[in-house]
Amino acid sequence: MNSYHSLTDIELTSLLKGGDYNAFNEIYNRFQGLLFIYACKITKDNDEAEDIVQEVFLYLWDKRLSIKLHSTISSYLYSAVRYKFFNLLDHKKIRTDYRVSFQHFLNLGENITDNYIREKEFNTLIEKEISALPDKMREVFELSRKLNLSRKEISAQLNISEKTVKNQINSALKILRKRLGLFAFLILLLNR
Template sequence: MEKLDTDSIDYLLWSISNNDDQVAYRSLFEQYYVALCQFARRYIDDQETREDIVQDVFFTIWEKRKTIAPCTSARNFLITCVKNLSLNHLRNQGYKQDYETTLQKKLPLYLEDQDDIYTLQELQNLLNKTLEKLPTEYRLAFEMNRFENKSIEEIAEIMGVSSRTVKRYKSRAIEILREELKDYLPLFLLFTRFLN
């Protein structure tokens, strides 16, 4: 299924609520399921529990679709639902902890908005911004190999360096990207082969 522009998330929720639109529901799920599971990681360490929570959110959206206010921000709605279910789960498990402190410890340092969730396009933009910060040689070796499918030997010839040097550039680029994008690595691994 073709991914809709992220600006359409509010329309998707509206269409689910007003038109019982199953295609919009499926699209909303496909675009945000993985991102919401990653968001739930701020509260819940267990992957299976996170997936259950997010599935429960989507189940509830469909079951209670007629009660969703038409002017609701879909992104905020999804985030709030996942956050509330996650905190409820922790309370039900008998955790006696300061949720805000726990949340702050798990947040990536570079997040501008604590409630960010990312679609594939947003992750691609994040990757591109990180690539721009790499030294030119590292970036070129990485991009030619991963985006243009050029072999190490082809890159070495183009760059006028040895194959060993290209391997070192590429390896160092991957190390830096893994470090810079570590909080989003599970999402990148699901969507891309860039950091393998």
């Protein structure tokens, strides 16, 4: 076995391309500490720096037979650390963007759902109270509020006086205000 310590980077790279595990170990021992320091400087996080360096060396070993180096092994390794760091930043940004977007969707969805449920409950309550009105009063009220007919149109359609129409609508509104409470009553008037 040769002494791999005395080999140059170029010789080690050549042996690595031939699948020599001892050459890989020498490259690892020679550059791991320096790459870790470099990764710490750019990530500001020891754990992330260690992960990046390990991934770079795993990749180097996996691709040892097909790797194309356009410069020295040290340049390649430093570039690979930088690439992994930017890749990590992209993933963090995507995760953060996704988390923010998802939280916004949840908040918005929750508000929409709550509002929809409340609106349905109010409408159900209002419809229930309208249906409990005396028949003639309910008919006049529904023609006025749901079909938006004028007093004159209701009077002609039901063959009653406009004054009766007015009295029926006012009586219906008083009854509904009492039964529904002010808040639901205002909703009824606003949805007119």
